Amino acid sequence: MPNYVSENPARALAWNRRDFLRDAARLTLGSALSGTSLFARSGVLQKDRKVVVITFGGGARDQETFAPEGQENIPNLMREMIPQASFFAQVVNRGILGHYVATASLATGVYETINNFASLPPQSPTVFEYFRKDLRRPSSDAWVVAPSNGFNRIGESSHRAYGMGQGARVILPKHLLTAATKGTPDYEHLLRDNYETPFFAPEVTGNEFALEQLRTLLKLSVDDFKTHALTLSSPDELSVYIVRQLMRQAAPSLLWITMHDIDIAHAGAYSLYIDGIRRTDRLCLDVWKTIQSEPEYANKTTLFILPDFGRDSDQDSAGNGFQHHRTGDVASRTTWMMAMGPGIREGVIYDRPMDSTDLVPTIGSIMGFSAAYSQGKPIAEIL
Amino acid sequence: MLPRELKAEQFNGYPPQARKLVVEHLAILQLLPLSFLPSMLREMIEFDYKFPVERRALEKEIANLASLSESQRTEWLGAFERIQLSAALEHFDWVNQPAQYVEQLSSHLWTTHQQDAFRKAATDYGERLLAAVPLEQPAMPRLGITIVGQGVAATDHPLFRKLRPQGVFYTNVNPEGGLRALLDFAANRAKSKPLPYAHWYIDGGRAAAADPSLTRISYEELEPARNALLAKMQKQSDTPGNGPENLRTVMAALRPSDLAIDANSDPVLARFQLKLLSEGSGTQIFSTTFAQWAARETLRRAQPLTLVVRFAPRQRQRPMSEMISVAKQTLEADPAGSLVDGDMGAYYNWLNQQRLTGAAQGSFIAWFEEHGTAIAIGPAVPRGTTSTSSASLKQILDWSV
Numbered sequence: 001m002p003n004y005v006s007e008n009p010a011r012a013l014a015w016n017r018r019d020f021l022r023d024a025a026r027l028t029l030g031s032a033l034s035g036t037s038l039f040a041r042s043g044v045l046q047k048d049r050k051v052v053v054i055t056f057g058g059g060a061r062d063q064e065t066f067a068p069e070g071q072e073n074i075p076n077l078m079r080e081m082i083p084q085a086s087f088f089a090q091v092v093n094r095g096i097l098g099h100y101v102a103t104a105s106l107a108t109g110v111y112e113t114i115n116n117f118a119s120l121p122p123q124s125p126t127v128f129e130y131f132r133k134d135l136r137r138p139s140s141d142a143w144v145v146a147p148s149n150g151f152n153r154i155g156e157s158s159h160r161a162y163g164m165g166q167g168a169r170v171i172l173p174k175h176l177l178t179a180a181t182k183g184t185p186d187y188e189h190l191l192r193d194n195y196e197t198p199f200f201a202p203e204v205t206g207n208e209f210a211l212e213q214l215r216t217l218l219k220l221s222v223d224d225f226k227t228h229a230l231t232l233s234s235p236d237e238l239s240v241y242i243v244r245q246l247m248r249q250a251a252p253s254l255l256w257i258t259m260h261d262i263d264i265a266h267a268g269a270y271s272l273y274i275d276g277i278r279r280t281d282r283l284c285l286d287v288w289k290t291i292q293s294e295p296e297y298a299n300k301t302t303l304f305i306l307p308d309f310g311r312d313s314d315q316d317s318a319g320n321g322f323q324h325h326r327t328g329d330v331a332s333r334t335t336w337m338m339a340m341g342p343g344i345r346e347g348v349i350y351d352r353p354m355d356s357t358d359l360v361p362t363i364g365s366i367m368g369f370s371a372a373y374s375q376g377k378p379i380a381e382i383l
Numbered sequence: 384m385l386p387r388e389l390k391a392e393q394f395n396g397y398p399p400q401a402r403k404l405v406v407e408h409l410a411i412l413q414l415l416p417l418s419f420l421p422s423m424l425r426e427m428i429e430f431d432y433k434f435p436v437e438r439r440a441l442e443k444e445i446a447n448l449a450s451l452s453e454s455q456r457t458e459w460l461g462a463f464e465r466i467q468l469s470a471a472l473e474h475f476d477w478v479n480q481p482a483q484y485v486e487q488l489s490s491h492l493w494t495t496h497q498q499d500a501f502r503k504a505a506t507d508y509g510e511r512l513l514a515a516v517p518l519e520q521p522a523m524p525r526l527g528i529t530i531v532g533q534g535v536a537a538t539d540h541p542l543f544r545k546l547r548p549q550g551v552f553y554t555n556v557n558p559e560g561g562l563r564a565l566l567d568f569a570a571n572r573a574k575s576k577p578l579p580y581a582h583w584y585i586d587g588g589r590a591a592a593a594d595p596s597l598t599r600i601s602y603e604e605l606e607p608a609r610n611a612l613l614a615k616m617q618k619q620s621d622t623p624g625n626g627p628e629n630l631r632t633v634m635a636a637l638r639p640s641d642l643a644i645d646a647n648s649d650p651v652l653a654r655f656q657l658k659l660l661s662e663g664s665g666t667q668i669f670s671t672t673f674a675q676w677a678a679r680e681t682l683r684r685a686q687p688l689t690l691v692v693r694f695a696p697r698q699r700q701r702p703m704s705e706m707i708s709v710a711k712q713t714l715e716a717d718p719a720g721s722l723v724d725g726d727m728g729a730y731y732n733w734l735n736q737q738r739l740t741g742a743a744q745g746s747f748i749a750w751f752e753e754h755g756t757a758i759a760i761g762p763a764v765p766r767g768t769t770s771t772s773s774a775s776l777k778q779i780l781d782w783s784v
Contacts, residue, residue: 069544094496096493096494097493111496113493113494113495264700266664266665267664267665267668267669267672268663268664268665268666268669268671268672268675268676268724269665269669269671269672269697269700269720269724270723270724270726270727270728271717271719271720271721271722271723271724272700272720274723275720314730314731314734317683317735317738320675320676320679320731321727321731321734322727323664323665324664328498328499328502
């Protein structure tokens with residue numbers, strides 16, 4: 001076999017990922033396109049389509065996920081989901097590797113340069129703004145469920161052609177819980193914030209608004225919410241609980257969920273990082289099952305799962321392995337994406353390089369809006 | 384300010400040996416690009432607190448730069464010259480705050496998409512330097528020892544899985560007196576090559592009694608410093624208007640005495656301990672993270688001949704807000720999770736040891752404390768094999784080192 005590592009490390013990483021998946025999940029290599037459109041394959045009209053995006057929070061490396069020794073950590077992705085999905089093995093993030101700014105880049109299709117640790121809106125229009133403006137959808141039709149208070153501005157950009165009032169509604173489950181419980185210690189385990197800078201979590205004001213969201217939108221009494229929250233073990237479980245409630249009560253057409261538990265890796269405890277991966281794997285399947293079981297979503301929803309980026313490899317001496325994503329090396333930049341739903345080819349893996357900015361124009365093509373300012377290109381293998 | 388405008392008196396705030404080093408080499412520093420020089424000053428300002436091997440490496444690097452002709456300098460540093468900097472960076476007080484400048488530079492590189500160009504420039508420079516100024520060879524073959532699993536009665540975790548292809552996996556080790564045997568072996572090496580900061584014992588919990596010939600640090604001994612640091616970080620974050628950048632600036636300005644670390648007897652070690660806590664992520668709250676990061680930094684900086692690292696149970700995960708507060712009660716431990724942390728830590732310790740000179744001659748032992756499982760790696764040890772024969776740790780050391 002040629003020395004792919006020295007020739008093109010990103011491609012080598014993707015090809016390893018491809019080979020692992022072909023062996024373990026029995027995927028076939030996708031190359032030629034069928035020529036039929038997503039509509040022809042799915043029979044779902046653009047106006048009826050829904051899209052759910054999950055960012056596989058905090059980034060995980062292949063050796064803890066898709067490599068043979070890592071597959072035990074993602075049994076649900078491996079056995080239940082990937083065989084039903086189109087899997088893209090080489091998604092490259094060429095932007096800043098901070099969680100907020102990278103998620104903002106995913107949501108705009110532009111490599112954003114905003115301060116990762118400041119409470120700022122993205123500079124370019126978000127997928128939610130394109131969706132709502134082009135398709136004239138109400139604010140209740142686009143939602144973000146975000147893990148950290150720092151994500152409270154991600155729903156809409158500062159772009160002058162879009163912006164204020166034209167984006168997604170953002171729900172911060174931890175903020176809801178704080179408002180409902182008034183900081184009772186019993187719920188502290190669900191309120192962990194930003195693992196990169198644990199001392200600094202932007203304060204989000206408006207407890208009254210949060211409680212109103214609970215009552216009128218999610219149709220949850222404060223007592224029921226508090227009671228159920230006590231049965232959960234992590235912030236991402238809380239997010240998925242809110243997502244299920246949101247899907248049942250509001251059924252938005254465009255729903256974006258950002259997971260974050262894996263980012264405990266920044267604290268350096270490998271076992272907790274692995275726990276985070278296993279939990280995220282389970283929660284992804286949970287969301288997929290909800291999509292299949294909810295009448296508003298079943299048979300018309302495309303689910304995308306992708307990390308915002310990876311983590312540093314063990315081989316780069318400038319980093320400290322799994323702990324951070326600071327070196328900008330190939331492992332921290334080269335990630336993956338899976339797509340599943342009606343009309344999406346099942347059990348197929350693609351190893352050509354693509355950018356993480358390709359997600360937004362792809363969603364635009366699925367739902368029928370134009371991502372005019374995006375730097376990415378629609379992914380032909382999906383459409 | 385640009386490097387060519389540098390004057391000797393601007394370095395009056397530097398510690399004495401660092402100031403002397405800078406002033407002696409001011410002429411060459413004035414010729415270096417602004418995207419490069421502060422990284423070098425970040426090392427030079429710490430010269431008084433560096434380990435001997437670091438000092439020698441820095442002196443050789445400066446001498447090498449001074450020896451380059453103009454055309455060679457362009458060849459070596461041209462890629463740094465081409466990095467576009469902002470006016471804010473040029474006006475930053477990079478003479479007195481080089482570490483903070485490098486943080487700002489990093490942010491600037493990410494924002495302006497010059498990270499890859501800078502990374503390549505730095506890699507190319509490092510390779511040229513390595514070719515021109517070879518690293519020191521160790522005075523004796525290195526030995527790394529990692530002890531994991533303290534407090535774990537039994538486990539089904541597949542220990543040392545990443546290390547097994549490199550050496551012999553022992554499944555029938557007699558654990559009796561194992562810790563003492565390992566520490567005594569390390570101490571004997573220290574006595575046979577008594578070089579400063581060459582033989583270390585790092586404990587992630589309470590350190591066992593060990594010969595003073597070993598440089599020793601432990602998580603427990605640093606508890607007052609950890610608590611002082613957490614209190615300072617909390618206070619800083621409670622101050623309105625402060626953010627992560629301000630916190631880093633405050634952390635960079637800390638001295639050992641600020642955290643009640645005794646700097647009188649050994650200022651170099653005191654500074655090293657301070658940096659483990661103030662620069663390491665998670666070292667303040669998880670003992671396993673502390674042990675791994677301390678080992679990593681010891682290997683990278685002190686380049687020891689002998690390094691014993693013993694992992695101890697860390698606290699169970701709690702809400703981050705609780706973990707970063709000064710604990711008022713006894714914390715519940717997570718021995719099983721800590722074993723997994725330590726297992727990965729053992730792999731990282733070996734990996735980091737392999738990055739040092741003389742890697743092919745070095746040896747590495749990892750042991751599941753008080754249990755019969757160990758791995759031995761070294762030039763005299765067959766790779767990817769398993770031994771079920773009964774053996775003591777002393778025997779394994781004798782066979783492997």
